[in-house]
Amino acid sequence: MSEAGNLAAWLLEGALASGAGPRNALREGARGWTFQELSDHVTKLSSALRGLKLQRGERVLIMMRDTIEAAASILAVIHAGAVAVPVSELSTPDDLKEYVLHAGAVFAIVDDTHEQVVDAIRAETPDLREVIGVGSMLPHTHEYQKLVDAAQPMPPVPMGENDVSLLLYSAGSGPGELRAVPHCKRTIAAAHSSFARELLQMTSEDRILSIARLSTAYGLGAGLLLPLLVQAECLLFPAQPQSTPLFELIKSYQPTVLFAIPSVYAQLAYDAEKAGLVKPLASLRHAVAGAEGMPERLIPRIRSVLGTEVVVGYGLTEIFQFALAGRSNDPGARPGICGKPLAGVQVRLIDEDGDPVGIDEIGTLELQCGSLFTGYWGGSNTGEVFLRSDGWFTTRDRFMIDREGYYHHCGRVDDLFKVGGKWVSPSEVERALVAHEAVWEAAVIGADDEEGLIKPLAFVVTNVGHEGTAKLEAELKEYVKNSLAPYKYPRWIEFVEALPRGPGGKLLRFKLRPQRRRRRAETGHNDKQS
Known part of the structure; x- marks a missing residue:
């Protein structure tokens, strides 16, 4: 010690x-500390x-x-x-x-x-x-x-380098399921090696702006600890994300790396287009997106409207960094993928029996790396075992790997459901919905129909300028039918003001199910399909 x-x-x-003593370390508006x-x-x-x-x-x-x-x-x-x-x-x-x-x-x-x-x-x-x-x-x-x-x-x-320094809360998959993830110097150093140094090549010349909150692993690592480690300048943004002050800050301080969630990039693209701004993020060396899925249609808009490519990644609080990542202009990269494993991160996909799955088959992601935590604070209150004795961590996420080695996110283990004996990935249906111009964001769960059979139900937040009408509902159903296998289209669509999310931006699907039950009780709705 x-x-x-x-x-x-x-x-x-x-x-x-x-x-680095005289160099700028932190900046918050007009205030700054060396x-x-x-x-x-x-x-x-x-x-x-x-x-x-x-x-x-x-x-x-x-x-x-x-x-x-x-x-x-x-x-x-x-x-x-x-x-x-x-x-x-x-x-x-x-x-x-x-x-x-x-x-x-x-x-x-x-x-x-x-x-x-x-x-x-x-x-x-x-x-x-x-x-x-x-x-x-x-x-x-x-x-x-x-x-x-x-x-x-x-x-x-x-x-000691393994003594706990941080306790970060990760949203669980059910009500009352708190998960506190401990981290220490060892895990932060490993995250720096593969994420900040190898993937992003951060240096002391960078100015880092993170819209992700310091209360999350994504925001704390990207917006404070990893930049300080390379003596870069951290640009702090205390307010909730709004485009006008963000564009002003970017214009004033010219950050070289921006960390945000995809919905922030979507809002920036919409507002930049509306204000007639020409590629306002062109000064960025990296625009990084994490903490939620990246809609396929958004990457071309980020490129054409905001003027930058984007690094899309899949990360976990448990490893304090991305496990998978890729740039939107990488050879072979396509919208909707999560990239490839980072340096120092080992991953594998397994089936329900723990056996490896093949190319183009869906499996549960397991991983191990130097930044992996050593177990939840106080243990897992669900009784499940995630961290195995051989050092592999079992996530709740399902992926598919293609022939080029790119990983495609197919949803959470407890989110997938069968329709007519065939698996449906909620994230696939959500991506299809969000590709429609009227949809801002969407969430899909399985729901009982009038016969007690499971069918897709979609919760949709409409885009600015669009209203959740019966006409739009019918249009969206037809749109998804034409985009995916017909059995995957949502039989019902409920228009909502916002989707429930955890502190890091993770969608909390379990909160949608009681919302559905309340609506049925209030309206006497019999879930007849249309």
């Missing part, structure tokens, strides 16, 4: 030792936390917008030898209480927009000893900046 095993110290002291300023702030906040009796290995919940203080808080908690637990800024009091109790958090750090949420649960979370708020005026809460100003810098708490 040594200071070199402390993830925060490794990032910051490595930057200072290489002469690597030296970031290091000074982190070491003082770390000292303040220890002054409040934070012990090595204790968990600190962090609920903040993606600000400079949020980034510094994550690093300071780790510097103090504790475990940073960033959670979504959109968490409700009930969500937050569940996180605090599950993680066993004893401290919380919040900003002024979220301190009331934390205050509302304090009576129900007696082990939450201290709350620190940015600009806080609440009683029994420490004001963030006052703590920093009063503290003296301290050296990092020694840690």
Whole structure:
């Protein structure tokens, strides 16, 4: 165990030792910190936390917008030898209480927009000893900046490279199914090697803008930890994604790498076209898309309207990076694929009996790599075994590999269903729906018809300028019939305002099923097909 095993110290002291002290580390609008300023702030906040009796290995919940203080808080908690637990800024009091109790958090750090949420649960979370708020005026809460100003810098708490530094929540596949994924210096270093260095070739000359939130593995890695590791500049975006301020930020700071989810790219393309902007993302070296499926029709629009190619990937919180990725202009690349395995990532597809599947056959993805976690915090509360003794991790995702070695995502293990004895992949039907100009996004599940037989049901969010009418429903059904095998078309389409998603953007299909049951109860709908 040594200071070199402390993830925060490794990032910051490595930057200072290489002469990066005067370089820009973080920028949030008009505010910016150099690597030296970031290091000074982190070491003082770390000292303040220890002054409040934070012990090595204790968990600190962090609920903040993606600000400079949020980034510094994550690093300071780790510097103090504790475990940073960033959670979504959109968490409700009930969500937050569940996180605090599950993680066993004893401290919380919040900003002024979220301190009331934390205050509302304090009576129900007696082990939450201290709350620190940015600009806080609440009683029994420490004001963030006052703590920093009063503290003296301290050296990092020694840690081993396998000691837990981060606890990241990954959306489960059912209600009440919390999954906390621990990560450490070893896993972050491995993710840097295959993702940041090999795939994206990040350097200290890059300016990284991530729209993915710091509370997710995708956002935390892409938007903070991996850029700091190469001494690149992190451009933070605290607000929820909106095109106008994003275009202004891109024009002002000229980021070289952008990380976002596909729906953000879709919105940017739509708004750029509407505003008459000509290829506003042409300055990018990489535009990276992850956390949700990439619609086939979107890649050509990103290329023609936004002026950039896109790196599409499939990643997991459990490995803190992409497992599969590919560029849209790679030889042989086609819309709808997830690419090939990254350097250092081994993958295989297996059937229900654990045997390998052949080319063009669907199987469950298993993988192993250096950034793989060592098990869920507190174990899996479903009793399922995902991490095997031989080091292979079994995902819940189904893929097919083609003859060129590209992987195609076919949905989740528990999402696939049979219609007339034939398998239906929800993601395939969703891609067909989203290819229609009237559809913004879609989700498909299996539902009982009036005879109790399973048929596809689609939930559709319409695009701007389109309404969810009976005419559009009939048009979409016919459109999918003509695009796929006829048995795959959705027998019912429900138009909704939004689809339920987890903190990292993952679609939560299990929340659609009770929504369907409520609608049937309210309308007396007998699920007659059309």
